[in-house]
Amino acid sequence: MPDPAPAIAVPPSGIDGFLGTRASLGMDVVLVGLIALLPVLAWSVAAVRRGRYLLHKRLQLFIAAALAAAIVVFEIDVRLVSDWRLRAAASPFWPGGVLAALAVHLVFAVSTFVLLVWVVWEAVARFPSPPTPGTHGPRHRRMARLAAADLVLTAITGSVFYWLAFVAG
DSSP: OOOOOOOOOOOOOSOBOSSSSSOBHHHHHHHHHHHHHHHHHHHHHHHHHTTOHHHHHHHHHHHHHHHHHHHHHHHHIIIIIOOHHHHHTTSTTTTHHHHHHHHHHHHHHHHHHHHHHHHHHHHHHHSOSSOOOOTTHHHHHHHHHHHHHHHHHHHHHHHHHHIIIIIOO
16 A cells, blocks of 8 residues: 655645744734733723723723724634634644634633623713713623623633644644
């Protein structure tokens, strides 16, 4: 029986990232951006606890805009520029572990998006300008805590996915 043909290395599509992994530029931007938002989230929580409601509002709107930009960058990268599956194929966790990690990450990413849109929309609609505490406060606090926890879990699961897909191996 003849030896099987040697595997041909296929160069990854798209623009290589800046973190020195197999990931594309878009993936690196999204990962770094998502992790960088966590201190901004902590700053925002600290601001509202100190009664700095306008700063809290501005930081939350910045977080929402940054996450929207990350979604746009991600979608452009995976749909038009890079083939993330080709880049992840070298992982020893491909396909099972990578796809499982992606599925878990997407649960948190989608729910974070929905919760954040809801919390920001209701806050803009129900709180006065400039913002001050109001009757909507207790509900806002509960939903915001859930959205914040979801954002942290999105960053954690996104980092796990990134490591399994683009670092491991």
